[in-house]
Amino acid sequence: xxxxxxxxxxxxxxxxxxxxxxxxGQKAGFLLRNGRHRSKFHSIKPxxxxxxxxxxxxxxxxxxxxxxxxxxxxxxxKIGNDPFGEYLLDALQLEGLxxxxxxxxxxxxxxxxxxxxxxxxxxxxxxxxxxxxKLSLEDINFDYINSAKLFYATGFVQSLSLNCSEAxxxxxxxxxxxxxxxxxxxxxxxxxxxxxxxxxxxxxILDYTD
Numbered sequence: 001x002x003x004x005x006x007x008x009x010x011x012x013x014x015x016x017x018x019x020x021x022x023x024x025g026q027k028a029g030f031l032l033r034n035g036r037h038r039s040k041f042h043s044i045k046p047x048x049x050x051x052x053x054x055x056x057x058x059x060x061x062x063x064x065x066x067x068x069x070x071x072x073x074x075x076x077x078k079i080g081n082d083p084f085g086e087y088l089l090d091a092l093q094l095e096g097l098x099x100x101x102x103x104x105x106x107x108x109x110x111x112x113x114x115x116x117x118x119x120x121x122x123x124x125x126x127x128x129x130x131x132x133x134k135l136s137l138e139d140i141n142f143d144y145i146n147s148a149k150l151f152y153a154t155g156f157v158q159s160l161s162l163n164c165s166e167a168x169x170x171x172x173x174x175x176x177x178x179x180x181x182x183x184x185x186x187x188x189x190x191x192x193x194x195x196x197x198x199x200x201x202x203x204x205i206l207d208y209t210d
Contacts, residue, residue, distance in 0.1 A: 051113065055091045058154045058187050064095050074098040074148065076140070080107040080131030101144055105131035127160070127192070136163035137170055151175045155186040158201040159193050165201065172208035184209045 060075070067073045075097045079085050081104055088109060092099050110132065112125035145151060151171060158165040175182050184205060188198045
C-alpha cells in the first residue's frame with residue numbers, strides 16, 4: 001500500500017520539456033529511475049522576490065511526459081520528509097505515477113530557484129546531501145524492474161553520489177540481461193558536472209544501453 005498525503009491539486013504544476021514523448025498500453029511499460037526530483041520556484045522578477053512553485057527534474061519530467069502520453073510509468077527514488085516532501089509525493093500520485101517504489105527518508109529534497117528579468121536569468125540550486133542521493137542498490141526491487149518494458153536514467157542521477165552511480169550501473173546490467181529496453185541521457189550540466197565525469201558515467205553503462 002502506498003502512503004498518501006492530503007492533496008492540494010490547484011498548486012501542483014509541472015513544466016515539461018518539449019521532447020520526450022512516450023506511450024504504451026502495457027502494464028509497467030516504463031520505469032524511470034530518478035535522482036533529480038525537486039521543488040522548483042520560478043519568478044518573473046529578481047530571484048529574491050515572489051515565486052510560483054513547480055515540481056521538476058530531468059527524469060521526473062520525462063516520467064510525467066510518458067504518463068500523459070498514455071504510458072504506465074513507475075518511479076524509483078527517495079523523497080525527504082522536509083516541508084516539500086508532502087508536496088512532491090502528492091504531486092506524483094495525482095499525476096498517476098506508480099509510487100510504490102518511492103522510499104521516504106529523513107532528509108531534505110533538492111530545491112532550485114529561477115528568477116527571470118528582461119536583463120538576465122538567475123538560477124540558484126541546492127542539491128547536496130538530498131534524500132534522492134541516498135538511494136542505493138539495497139533499495140532496488142529487481143522483480144519490479146523486471147516487469148518493465150523500458151528503463152531510463154540520466155548522467156545527472158549518477159552524479160548525485162557513488163551509491164546512485166552503482167545502482168544505475170547494476171540496473172542497466174540487469175535490464176540488458178533480461179531484455180528490457182534501456183534509454184539514457186548524459187544530461188551534461190556544466191554548473192554541476194565536469195565533462196570527464198560525464199564521460200565516465202556514460203562509459204559505465206554504455207554496453208547496456210539501447
